[in-house]
Amino acid sequence: MIKSKPLSGMLAISATLLLCTVSLAQERTVEERTAIFGLYDTNNDQKLSRDEFATELINLFISADVDQSDFIERDEMTNPDPEEITDNDRNRDGKLSFDEVMQEKLADFNAADRDKDGHLTLKEALEFKQ
Ligand SMILES: [Ca+2]
Ligand SMILES: [Ca+2]
């Protein structure tokens, strides 16, 4: 089934962020990642709290879920990576629920948070390797 995607540019960014983790995607430049980090750091304390991270994930999830089904289906991913879906699709229903995305991304967040203080500094975010 082919769907029209008028917002595909924006969705490409959202889906990439969802699936490659926020500020941390390897193919981005330091400048881009720094800019994204700034967007997420809503209280401008130069640290990303779990709450800030979760809030942004919710926004990304909502914008990626075009048909508002509360799931990210394969055709809502602009760059579907079969492995990425299989890895994260814990109940094997072929689509990603918010809980599935959140669990995955919080695991990344915790892995990046080296000093385990519940916040990501820009340095921790930039040094994180998936
Ligand atoms: Ca902050
Ligand atoms: Ca959907």
Ligand SMILES: [Ca+2]
């Ligand atoms: Ca699922």
Ligand SMILES: [Ca+2]
């Ligand atoms: Ca930290």
